[in-house]
Amino acid sequence: MTVSYTTELVTHARAFAEVAPDWERLYRRCGAATPFQNHAWLHSWWLSYGRPGRLRLVLVREGGELVAAAPLMLRRAPVPTLVPLGGPISDYGDVLIDDERADGAAAVLAEALSDAARTALIDFREVRPGGAAEHVYDRWSGPRHRMRDSLCLELPAVPMDGLVSRLPSGTAQRARAKLRRLRSLGVERHVVAPERVDSALQRLIELHRLQWQGRKVTSEHLQARFCEHLVRSVGPMVRSGDAVVTEFRLDGDVVAVDLTLQSRRLTGGYLYGAHPRLRERKADVAAMLLDACTQHAGSGGQDTLSLLRGNEPYKHHWRPEPVANQRLLLARRRTAPLMSAVVGHVAARRRGKELLSSFRERTDDGGPVSGPVVAADRYRVRDHPSKRPHTFLSNRDSIQSPGSSGEQTVELNGTGSVVGAGSAAGQPVRPESTDR
Structure with a gap:
């Protein structure tokens, strides 16, 4: 039996409000959903923080029933990007997919997201391991990249x-x-x-x-x-x-x-x-x-009692398990350079944090301070607006093209460029790759 899906792109706040009953039912049928995908949370966030003309809700229906939804907005700078609603005040970002229709609905949602993105990059921040956005990532046919995001601490419920x-x-x-x-x-x-x-x-x-x-x-x-x-x-x-x-x-x-x-x-x-x-x-x-x-x-x-983002010492008194969120980047061929720019920025920021940490250690020890480290302190990137720690790319990353079975190990230098097999030294990271 052939299943018929329809897709819709919602760009107006009134339509966002009207979809609440359908959204609520889908939220209950998505086991991976966190409270930050609740319609009341997202719609309220949009009323407080949204900007006119930027709303991008991608909806997938089967026979009129909502089976998948991606709550996004357009951010124009520093590069055109579709990002999850909720912003820094939300600890997890994700999409919603009906558990019983995961395969078909995820494939249709991935295609609809590709159409909606056009000249923009899709940047899913703070996706919890096992999140519904992973289904979209697995079915994405274009360039894609996976990175570590914020660290959360979890206890058993x-x-x-x-x-x-x-x-x-x-x-x-x-x-x-x-x-x-x-x-x-x-x-x-x-x-x-x-x-x-x-x-x-x-x-x-x-x-x-x-x-x-x-x-x-x-x-x-x-x-x-x-x-x-x-x-x-x-x-x-x-x-x-x-x-x-x-x-x-x-x-x-x-x-x-x-x-x-x-x-x-x-x-x-x-x-x-x-x-x-x-x-x-x-x-x-x-x-x-x-x-x-x-x-x-x-x-x-x-089954989980989350202490949410942050690595504060008092949380560790209870012996929680550290769990890193994911950052999933999705692009079309024409927007692949945007993804390269973001990956390079993250790598450079990580390197800057390492230099700043080294500078502070040397200062505390009373040792000599080198010029480049001072520069890193002067031009350091601000922390995440929530003031909570982040984790970034490791020095060694495995990259894999979608649809490829072979992995290629590369090394990112301090500028976010790739050094290693299959790439000339100093060339940007291949945008069609996946960071494991």
């Missing part, structure tokens, strides 16, 4: 006792003492009802601002548009079971608010605000939040 039992005996004893301290202080935890979510999120932002007062903070979290986005998106997500807002009270006052996001397979602590009074009372805020998060993780069948 088990109760708090299970997480503590994974720790060395001494660390486990200290963790239990911290939890007992929270109980002795009388910290009370309450899940916020849907009708109170808006005011609770306002309090979260106020506490977040207070806890970071006088310290370096992600500035976007303090912007009005970010707060508006949270209030607009999280309310519907709470009602549908895709988000939980928790208040923590001490002596009757709300001293902390936590936002946890959920999907079929994943629970992630997204943002919190905590009053300095908690630390003054010797309360371990990280343990308090993780304890609350474990109450929700696994309740809906999730």
